[in-house]
Amino acid sequence: MWPIPNAKFAMTNPSSVIFMSSVAGIDSSKLLPASLREDFPILEQLVHGDHPLVFLDNAASTQRPRQVIDVLRRVYEHDYANVHRGIHTLSERSTEQYEAAREKVRAFIGAEKSLEIVFTSGSTAGINLVARSWGDANIKAGDEILVTTMEHHSNLVPWQQLTERSGAILKHIPITDDGELVLDALDSLLTKRTKLVAVASVSNVLGTINPVREIARRAHAAGAVVLVDAAQSVPHVPTNVRELGADFLAFSGHKMLGPTGIGVLYGREELLDAMPAFLGGGSMINRVWPDRFTPAELPAKFEAGTPPIAPAIALGAAIDYLNLIGLEKIQQHEHELCRYAYERLLEVDGLRILGPPPDRRAGLVSFTLPEPHPHDIAQLLDEEGIAVRAGHHCAWPLHDRLGIPASTRASFYLYNTAAEVDALAECVAKIRDRFRPRGRKRAPKPA
Amino acid sequence: MPLDEEELYQEHILDHYEDPFHRGNLPTATHAHEDNNPLCGDVIRIELELGPDGKIRDAYFTGQGCVISQASASMLLEKLQGKTVEEAKQFSANDMLELYGPRLTPNRQKCCLLSWKVLQSAVHSPIARNV
Structure with missing residues (x-):
């Protein structure tokens, strides 16, 4: 520890000047x-x-640590089989590890239940899932969707496509020249017609940390649902979806030491439960007849087809690594x-x-x-x-x-x-x- | 920074970048086209005055983008000004890369070929004028 110099010493001793300037x-x-x-x-x-x-x-x-690469190799060399299907050793091992990864994700973002964690192929897939399933079921002509001027195309184009399909109106929260949201504009932009506010927690260009909690509070007061594009924040800052007030939150594994092809969509159970299934196929059904089907329970309802099994397990390993540091x-x-x-x-x-x-x-x-x-x-x-x-x-x-x-x-x-x-x-x-x-x-x- | 034939930013290229051939608009243009590179947002517009004899009487470009995209546009127009439309159509992508000089990776080839692509469309794109 540096001794605390007395005032006179600090003013006259050149070394203390160097010490002070090292702040820069x-x-x-x-x-x-x-x-x-x-x-x-x-x-x-x-x-x-x-x-x-x-x-x-x-x-x-990002890049991956050995600990994540080793898990990928171990899964493929020892444990890999399709999940949720086979009554055999490897399928059971894979299923157990796949579901354990889901639980790690749940804890990592502070969700209440692991059935609120849907594995996707990445942030883009998660946002599109919400636009197609929740959006098509809930957005009508004349409704308003609010985004910001600083959104990544992945949290903009899906909403543009939704307005094309529905006749809804897209509005933007403007930014200052310094790249921060003009929150004063929020109250006039939020109307009774606003059904959704979709916002990045951190801008991928400006680095701006957006006040998601405050935006969510005001959006909820106006009766809107809040989607957070957290691709640039979950890898870098502690995240708690409930404290943020996020109804939906999407992020990608490859931006947080995990493999490509794996991402997460968090959705509040009540919303996910009410949403129609999105992609149709295996795994997402409860029962199928020649002319109809009933959907599976959460989260399988939104995980049609064989999921990215090994990448999901390796994402769990990436979370372990991040937690360790x-x-x-x-x-x-x-x-x-x-x-x-x-x-x-x-x-x-x-x-x-x-x-x-x-x-x-x-x-x-x-x-x-x-x-x-x-x-x-x-x-x-x-x-x-x-x-x-x-x-x-x-x-x-x-x-x-x-x-x-x-x-x-x-x-x-x-x-x-x-x-x-x-x-x-x-x-x-x-x-x-x-x-x-x-x-x-x-x-x-x-x- | 290496200064050999692999050097992307050779002196004659920087000359074209800083002192481009016919950067600007052409009030007498009969043909024009504009396009961008969706990967990076580079944009080039080319305006041409084509004569009844099938020659490119005049050619100008405007645009924004990297040294490669802008210098290559300057080099292309300097090369094809006064040539016939037929000669311009026969000027291939490989000819363009050769004209530019330094070997480019596939991504940077797109920068170099943007003006070439725009020119190939411009000769087929008469400007609609209200008579």
Whole structure:
């Protein structure tokens, strides 16, 4: 521990000045130990020659630790068979582990019952399930659906499709130039006709943490149902669906150390129970006759066909891993990296960071430079081994609102380090210098 | 950053990016087309003045996007200005990639070929004018 200096000492001793200025660096006490990177074999590689891989594309998809990969292998090598069908050893083992994974998910997001956990192929599938099943049964012409300007296409297009089918009206909660929701607009946007409010808990571009609890409270007071696109929050911050007031909440396994092809739709039992079945097929029925069927109980009603069995079990292993590290610690780690990245990137002249300041954002930073285009930035960062995402990040209306064609995004997870943030900032500065306008002229066209 | 034939951002490409050939609108345009790359949002619009002799009398482009998409548009129009529509139609995707120069990964080929695609449609897209 540092001794607490007396006032006189603090004002005159140069070393105390250095100590004070270190506030503007990285506080490594808030970071997770870099040794946990050893759990992620994929991170150990060099790319484009001798550049250590710096993986900063975690908002798109994360990597998996050995503990998750080992579970996948164990399932396929020892336990795999179809679930809920066979009266044989492997089917029973698979079923037991599949249902155990469902219980892990339930506990992880604070749901009341595991039958409220529907396994899907990802966030997109979960949101579309709600739009098709709940939406088609409950949304009529003239009804209103409220989304926000910052939604990912996966929480926008399904509602556009629903309005096309139903004649309902889509409305948007606007955002400020800083990328935060204009909550003052909410009360006038919520009307007796509002049937659904669909909102991202965290923006995948801006990093904005939306006040879901407050939105849900007001939406419920207006009689609307609330769907939360939690793809960018469940992997990073502790989630409790009941405290949030979410009626539906969707997220993806591959953004939280799990496999692709597995996701979760949480729905309140009362809502799921009243909804018509969505995809028809095996597993989702109670009894079938030549001309009709009766649906299965929850959650099987919404899990037609053979589900992603091994991915679901491996998602359970990912949750075990995240619980072992602790979501609070992961959140603190990412926040510190993000704050540091914010500070370092702003040293690059002309660089503009999208979204709110670090204290009100999650662990990602999207930015633009006057030159060059985000695609070129991503290409040149890749040459240095740094993986980022460039483009509109499936949030085209948001980029239109911000008046930019695209942005570059660096997104962090538990295995990223302060040194990786330094590498990013230094490379971005180099790229900025290289593409500064120089009064170049084309060579005259050959005759 | 490597500076060899694999270098995507060669000097002549940066020259086209900073000092493009015919970036702007063409008031005398007879034909035009616009498209974007849904993956990244790059957008290119090409406006052409086609003469009765079947020649591209003039060609201009506007757009937003990466160095590759914008520089390649400039290079393409510089190449095909004054050529016949028939020659433009025969100018293949491979010719475009060759004109650009550095070898591109499949994703970046889409950036390079956006203006080529737009041009191939533009020659078939007369501008509707109210007489």
